[in-house]
Amino acid sequence: MKVYLILVNYNGSKLTEECLDSIHKSEYDEKYEVHVIVVDNGSKVDETVALKQRYKDVIFIRSEDNLGFAGGNNLGIKRALDEGADYVLLINNDTVLDRRMLQLLMKNVKPDTVVTSKILYYSKPDTIWCEGGVIDWKKGNSYNGKMGEKDTHNIENYYCDFTSGCCMMISREIINTIGMLKDDYFMYCEDTEYCLRLKQAGYQIMVVPSATLYHKVSASSGGEDSPFSVYYITRNRLRLVEDYSELFDSSAMQFSLMSRFIRMIQFALKGSKNGKAIRYAIRDYKARKIGKASYPELGI
Incomplete structure (x- = not known):
């Protein structure tokens, strides 16, 4: 094998x-x-x-x-x-592998x-x-x-x-x-x-x-709460729910958008770039923009 x-x-x-x-x-x-x-x-x-x-x-x-x-x-x-x-x-x-991880997976x-x-x-x-x-x-x-x-x-x-x-x-x-x-x-x-x-x-x-x-969680993307991560998680989550709407409940898109709007306001009040990252992500999702984004002010 x-x-x-x-x-x-x-x-x-x-x-x-x-x-x-x-x-x-x-x-x-x-x-x-x-x-x-x-x-x-x-x-x-x-x-x-x-x-x-x-x-x-x-x-x-x-x-x-x-x-x-x-x-x-x-x-x-x-x-x-x-x-x-x-x-x-x-x-x-x-990541770092335990010595027997490969053996156990392959088995x-x-x-x-x-x-x-x-x-x-x-x-x-x-x-x-x-x-x-x-x-x-x-x-x-x-x-x-x-x-x-x-x-x-x-x-x-x-x-x-x-x-x-x-x-x-x-x-x-x-x-x-x-x-x-x-x-x-x-x-x-x-x-x-x-x-x-x-x-x-x-x-x-x-x-x-x-x-x-x-x-070593999110070591290459700047952390789970970085603007980079927040942007892609938001945009792609919305796209995923739409692409697989036949599997998700009708409430999934509503909840996804509402929770992101709430988080956007919370981040904006804190002066965090993450609020802008969410706004760009929602905009790009609606415009069907996919692939790599380019927003230097967000570090993307």
């Missing part, structure tokens, strides 16, 4: 190095053939140059443009499939099932950032499962409706059937959209909580 791990790097070579080091320390059966692809996604300086000197066994791809999380991963997926991958594992570059893969690990905060390794997840059909949002809970070391596998793109092992069969991530989401909600496509096609998502990953 050939498994290709895909990391997207954007001005974050130090993060990527720590992730690669943890991959190289991983313990797994020799029957698994594991390869690693790093996509340098439009970093200001081509960071593959230095990384190549240290990691001779890693495949590097350089994109001159920042294609976003979705587009960067798709470059890696295409290369992996061209090289005969049976499975690809999307893994954030701001549980199935052609018709996406598998994911338990993801703990790197800075709080006893606290869960994501363990599977749920989709709120009334509010139009997806939520990381067990977020903020203490790790109980549960080892029983279970199925869920959503998992973060931070750790997602996908079979060649699934990719051939439903395709790759949607490039035009650029950042955020592309994983939720993929999970909805999975479900519609009859595939499942399984959590392997005995497999552990540590995540």
